[in-house]
Amino acid sequence: MSFKINFFDLMWLAESVIPPRPIARSACFDSFSDVHYHAMTERERKQFFEHVQKCHGFTLENEQCQHFYARFNPKNLYRVTSLINGKQTEHICYMFNEKYHVTSKRWIVNDYIKSVTRIHDNLGITL
DSSP states (O other), X not given: OXXXXXXXXXXXXXXXXXXXXXXXXXXXXXXXXXXXXXGSOHHHHHHHHHHHHHSTTOOTTSHHHHHHHHHHOGGXXXXXXXXXXXXXXXXXXEEETXXXXXXXXXEEOGGGEEEEEEEETTEEEEO
């Protein structure tokens, strides 16, 4: 089931679910990086990123907050091309703990990476 939420309501919701919180709220916080990130415009991502970092409780000592920071940081965005069983696929990823993550729980295994391009300010820089 999906529904629309006003962007500013989403920012207020974020304040109430910053970890550490009970599991349901914690899962909601993960969904910002894993689901809602992809529905936002670049401008909304930047605004959301800046807002959440200022919220009470947000700390880079918490692993969920680290994932959020890594996902929404515009300087940590990569286009990763993988080749698995002869099938080439392009993914938009973020770097976390030396891995190119698709979501907080999924990343591209290095053996399958064909190429990586860093995305920043609409410029592609091949690594």
